Amino acid sequence: MSWSSVIGQHRVKELLRRALHEEKIAHAYLFWGMEGIGKDALALALAKTLNCERRTLPSTEPCNQCRSCMQADKLEHPNIKLVFSLPATKSAETRDDSPLFKLTDAQIEEIQEQLRIKAENPYHNVSIANARQIRIASIRDIKRSISMSQSQSGHRVVIVSEADEMTVEAANAFLKTLEEPNPNVTLILTTSRREAIPQTIMSRCQQIYCDPLPDSELTVALHQRFSITEEEARLIASFAQGSYSRAMQFLDEDMKRLREEVITLLRAALRRVRYRLETFHIMERFSGTQDRKQLSTMLGLLVLWLRDVYVYARTADASLIINSDQIDTIIKFATAFPHADYPAAINAAEEAVGLVQRNIHPPLILISLLLVCRNVFLGVND
Ligand SMILES: [Zn+2]
Numbered sequence: 001m002s003w004s005s006v007i008g009q010h011r012v013k014e015l016l017r018r019a020l021h022e023e024k025i026a027h028a029y030l031f032w033g034m035e036g037i038g039k040d041a042l043a044l045a046l047a048k049t050l051n052c053e054r055r056t057l058p059s060t061e062p063c064n065q066c067r068s069c070m071q072a073d074k075l076e077h078p079n080i081k082l083v084f085s086l087p088a089t090k091s092a093e094t095r096d097d098s099p100l101f102k103l104t105d106a107q108i109e110e111i112q113e114q115l116r117i118k119a120e121n122p123y124h125n126v127s128i129a130n131a132r133q134i135r136i137a138s139i140r141d142i143k144r145s146i147s148m149s150q151s152q153s154g155h156r157v158v159i160v161s162e163a164d165e166m167t168v169e170a171a172n173a174f175l176k177t178l179e180e181p182n183p184n185v186t187l188i189l190t191t192s193r194r195e196a197i198p199q200t201i202m203s204r205c206q207q208i209y210c211d212p213l214p215d216s217e218l219t220v221a222l223h224q225r226f227s228i229t230e231e232e233a234r235l236i237a238s239f240a241q242g243s244y245s246r247a248m249q250f251l252d253e254d255m256k257r258l259r260e261e262v263i264t265l266l267r268a269a270l271r272r273v274r275y276r277l278e279t280f281h282i283m284e285r286f287s288g289t290q291d292r293k294q295l296s297t298m299l300g301l302l303v304l305w306l307r308d309v310y311v312y313a314r315t316a317d318a319s320l321i322i323n324s325d326q327i328d329t330i331i332k333f334a335t336a337f338p339h340a341d342y343p344a345a346i347n348a349a350e351e352a353v354g355l356v357q358r359n360i361h362p363p364l365i366l367i368s369l370l371l372v373c374r375n376v377f378l379g380v381n382d
Pocket of ligand 1 (some may be wrong): 051052053054055062063064065066067068069
């Protein structure tokens, strides 16, 4: 993980590189901002740079070749510790237990697999079954390794990922660590829920806000890193609301097919006569067989598509269309319904997305949405 593989975050990178350049790395940082924007990636890039064996000032770039850089890339560096929620163990912990001590072999394997994925992709959110808390054993483990590091060379970096998952006990223990600064140790907390971090901890950290990623930067990153076209990347980016990890969730979906299906449904529902049967068939197909996540993606795609039609109907500027492979269809639709109340249709589709998440029966959601669309576009009430 080097600076160049962190997407966007130019302001934060600049700030950290200046600190590296001036050798003014803080004792503790809190990187906060929404999920999936690269907070851990930034922390790992900083940790790697601090430990590179060949870096000489004024460079703020790791060499990517020394033993230390290699170990950092594999998340196997003795000076770089990543802390995250671990599964609860059945028996009570004693003071000196390692946080891994009572886990089963299968759990240890799962953790190793998650770390392997994280090393390849620092945007991956480490997720282990039944692990929702960072407990005191993990914090004691940090303390132990810090005291050991007095004798080790290099700069020890502890990254507490999703630090809001610390239990009250763990947070209290962590506070003590924060209160005893060590010049060769940097603690980095990352969180997307800053409000859940105790004030006492926050006040001892340099807080760095990380911005959501602009669509343009997400598009470039998705296009370069995965084998998808720029159009597809743009479509996914517009969906990800600034989060790279959210964008990755959409990569598995065939977005174009999903969009095709939902537009076909809309068209069927907007026939003036005998629309019911066909609409019903399509609806049955996609409310019966697909899971809720897919249904909400589809409805989200409909929102995006309707927005494009609306923007075009108002501006006649095709360059503003996000679904750029659909320009002809969108222009046709906008021309067919120049005076429709698009915001009402878009609102209804957005509300439908919310209803899917609230477990309302999918066919009901779709029927009421399609009735709104018939009203908006055809002016009919059935
Ligand atoms: Zn190096």
